[in-house]
Amino acid sequence: xxxxxxxxxxxxxxGARLPAQAVDELADGLRESYEHHLSRHRDPEAAARAxxxxxxxxxxxxxxxxHASPWRRLALKLLITGPIMAAVxxxxxxxxxxxxxxxxxxxxxxxxxxxVGVVGLLATAVMARHAYRRMRRAVTGAALALILxxxxxxxxxxxxxxxxxxxxxxxxxxxxxxVLSVARTLPAAMAA
Numbered sequence: 665x666x667x668x669x670x671x672x673x674x675x676x677x678x679g680a681r682l683p684a685q686a687v688d689e690l691a692d693g694l695r696e697s698y699e700h701h702l703s704r705h706r707d708p709e710a711a712a713r714a715x716x717x718x719x720x721x722x723x724x725x726x727x728x729x730x731h732a733s734p735w736r737r738l739a740l741k742l743l744i745t746g747p748i749m750a751a752v753x754x755x756x757x758x759x760x761x762x763x764x765x766x767x768x769x770x771x772x773x774x775x776x777x778x779x780v781g782v783v784g785l786l787a788t789a790v791m792a793r794h795a796y797r798r799m800r801r802a803v804t805g806a807a808l809a810l811i812l813x814x815x816x817x818x819x820x821x822x823x824x825x826x827x828x829x830x831x832x833x834x835x836x837x838x839x840x841x842x843v844l845s846v847a848r849t850l851p852a853a854m855a856a
Contacts (some may be wrong), residue, residue, distance in 0.1 A: 667695060667698050667699070667702075667708075668698060668708050668709070668712035669712075670709070670712040670716060671694050671695075671698055671715060674694070674716055674721065674722045675687060675690070677726075678690060678722050678725060681722075681795065681796055682725075682726065682729055683796070683797075686729065690719070690725065694716070697714075697715035697718050697719060698711050698712055698715040701714040701718075723794060726794045727794060730792055730793060730794065730799060731793075733796060733799065733800075734852065734853035735789065735796075735800045735804075735853055736789065736792075736803075737853075738807060738849055738850075738853055739786045739789040739799075739802075739803045739806070742786050742806070742807070742846070743783070743786050743790060745842070746783065746786075749838060749839070749842065752831070752835045752838050753835050753839075755834075755835070756831035756832045756835035759832075760821070760825050760826065760827075760832055761826070765820075765824045765826075767820060767824060775813065775816065778809060778813060781809070782809050782810050782813065785802045785803070785805060785806035786802075786803065786806045788802055789802045804850070807846050807849075807850055808850075810846060811843050811846055811847060814839040814840070814842055814843050815839075817839060821835070821836060
């Protein structure tokens with residue numbers, strides 16, 4: 665690809681971790697850097713090592729790409745706003761005496777487990793350093809699940825809530841705003 669097996673090995677690693685378009689751009693840059701260093705050193709091994717040192721090895725490049733990705737930013741945004749949403753909904757559910765609502769206990773437990781799973785996926789994505797594709801899948805799944813969980817909670821509250829309490833009047837629009845925000849952010853992140 666780029667003229668030397670060291671560079672090809674780096675690109676193979678990056679190809680397994682990053683989007684093809686990013687790897688193609690990196691391959692072009694590495695090729696140019698390799699040719700530049702080859703013209704200076706006349707030693708293919710030294711030129712390959714210099715080109716890799718200039719760009720960074722596969723671990724460094726992947727970590728930088730993951731750190732700057734829109735998926736990580738979305739996961740961070742959801743994790744940072746999560747406690748605020750939890751406080752809003754806790755206030756609404758406690759003031760509305762949600763424990764007395766006609767929702768079967770298994771559904772309540774399943775909802776709670778799903779929410780914990782979403783938080784786990786988002787936290788794992790934020791801590792990822794070298795797994796861009798895995799992080800992208802995790803954040804996409806968590807964001808879609810969060811949209812579903814928000815819509816389920818809004819539907820449940822509007823369906824079984826005994827009355828209109830002000831905390832519910834705050835929680836429902838907050839969830840709907842988060843749904844709209846995530847739904848708007850997902851396509852932009854997928855295009856990046």
